[in-house]
Amino acid sequence: MENANVDTRVSPGLHPDNVKQIDGYDDDTAPLLGTTLTAFSTAYEGIRAVHDAREKAKTNPTWNEAQQIIHTDDFAQKHLARISKGFDSVRATLEKQIAHFETELATPLESRASVGISGEIRKYVKDMTTEERHKFIQQAIDEGDAVSVSAVLGAPAYLSGLTADFQRTYTRYWNERSAPETARKLKAVQGAKAMIEERAGLVFKELEKAVGAAPHKAQALRKAKTEAEQAFVLKDIG
Template sequence: MSKNIDVRVSASLHPDNVKQIEGYDSETEAVLAPTMTAFSEAYEGIRAVHNAREKAKTNPTWNEAMQIIHTDDFAQKQFARIAKAMDSTRVNLEKGIAHLEGELSKPVESKAAGGIAAEVRAHIKGLSTSERMTVIQRAIDDGDHIVASSVLGAPAMLSGIDPKMQQVLTRIYHERHNPATAKRLKVMQSAKALIEERGGLVFKELEKAVGAKPHQAKALREAKTAAEKAFVLKDA
């Protein structure tokens, strides 16, 4: 992690955690930048609440209750901003993931002429199940687009394979020949999981920074409001 660490804030929310995602490098840095920004917003927001609490203690006119009330007011504003950043980032990741999933699942376009493709499918259909799968997998791994696309670019029954298995093989084909897309998808999925896993810590960390639970701060605020009513001038 960077030197910009505050021991008062959970290390689990530090933006450098995003750099630990498998696949993070110069190629995926831009894709993960919004996630890093969201975690930075959370980390710095919580740090700001801690600082506000410390500053509140120096106000000679505020007792501990007033310190909590004002710090909690500030924390609520920070929470709204952090939650918005986290949620919008998660939503955008979901949209990006859905798009890439579609790209890696779309039908394969046959690279072979009609007659050749038909002969390839007929040959593969005549093989045993294990031989059939071996030939198709080898074609995908070796970049033999003629064989692979002949099988994956036509109805599964023509090659003697199960439709669901064809979907699986189609996904493998796209991932094998579009590694950059597969890599982006993987890091985006990890980023979304990181937000969902760590996002809940924000509430607890803000509570710790305020120095009181939300219901306690609320009770103090209500007591303050009730007490102040005694000083309101009323018409005779």
């Protein structure tokens, strides 16, 4: 983090620079995480603004401590609404992106060899022991053997002696190896979603600290103020 942008009054866990530390963040994935960075920046700067407002409230000679809390809490609630909306919106977008990349990495394969060759490969694999079969497929994936991999994974699983679950798993491995950019993007948006889910809750405590009182105390003070002001309302006599 850049020291110039760090405010010791705010939790470092909410600093937007944390987004740049997400596994998979680089020049290619940065655009995908731009809104996540903005959401954390909105939270960080919002909490900082409430701290500043609290300090300014203390300089108002006409406000006692209760009034300072009430006015600062009013300001904090406005920021909370903006911050919450931002995190909710970004999280929804990330979920859509995750679903999109997951679908791409789960796309079934199509055989790249002739029907005859593909059939021979599947028979060869099916005649293996379970251990040999999995070792063969994993090695084919590691070596980038598209002909063998597509022959086994591009047809009904049972033709190669596989279960549907294992076929899906191996398809995912192959697609990740064949499309590392997509796999990296998926990892990045998953990391961003996890960061929001883990840290967005810090906002409530941070705003409470900035206001100088818990929300229920501010609400009680606000209620007492309203009730007291009722005594100064002119009432019709008649």
